[in-house]
Amino acid sequence: MPLNGTLEVDVVKVVRSTVLDASIEDVWDVIRDFNGHDRWHPAVAKSQIERSEPSDRVGCVRRFQLEDGSELREKLLTLSDLEQTYSYCLLDTPIPLFNYVAHVRLFPVTDGNTTFWEWESRFDTPKGQEEELADLVGSNIYEAGFEAIRSHMGLEAA
């Protein structure tokens, strides 16, 4: 096993987006809570913010367990109620995602009272695993998250 410094890695970018049939205020109300994903995301079993900090304190760390028992830690890097966006990075993960930074952004669709939701990230992965990990993040986390929010909010499936 080579040291991290000599491991060959590739940069991967993943972006998924959708339109939800709900106002941006209602969608933001649900997804804004950095510790709230265990209430709606099917992959997340339970989540807590370390040191009992408030979940909207930029810099706070969420420690959460997936349904398969693995544990991850993520840090809140940005939170904006004005722009309805947040970003976070992975600190610890059993999956080989390095330098993972993700952005969640909501935009109002003004001619329909609906919401455009974009979820994207960049990360490094060992060479050869790019496709597998990009698909894991894009499908199992982002797209599954969109569907889970639809069901959580009682919206029609896409």
Place this chain on the structure above:
Amino acid sequence: MARIYVSSVINASAENVWERIRDFNALPRWHPRIADSRIEEAAPSDKVGCIRNFNLQNGDNIREQLLGLSDYDMYYTYSILDSPMPLSEYIATIRLTPITDGSRCFAEWSAEFACDPADEEQLVNGIGADVFQGGFDALKRHFGG
């Protein structure tokens, strides 16, 4: 500064919509309120800094300068140099973003400008409805939704 923000979902890929709106001289081909347009000094219409000189259906003449154009991010930004409207420092951006779960795209058109507070509401509503939403409605009709 007064602000306008209008956004919509168009039933076509971002690439196809971008192909229709990218040309800074193409307003008469896709926007129903524009009668004719030309680029001054015969510059190419994707030369940043070029000026489009166009007439509305009602006869008003407007000159606008291209400040930024990105084929990668699918947006362009422009300013108004001359117009009959009582405003100044007008800068606007039109932008397309793909929606990955279907062949649709998210379209945004926004502007900032200075004006007399007494004129603000009428300018914001007029430009927002007639120019921005009117343009998106025309694109939605063209692309079937």
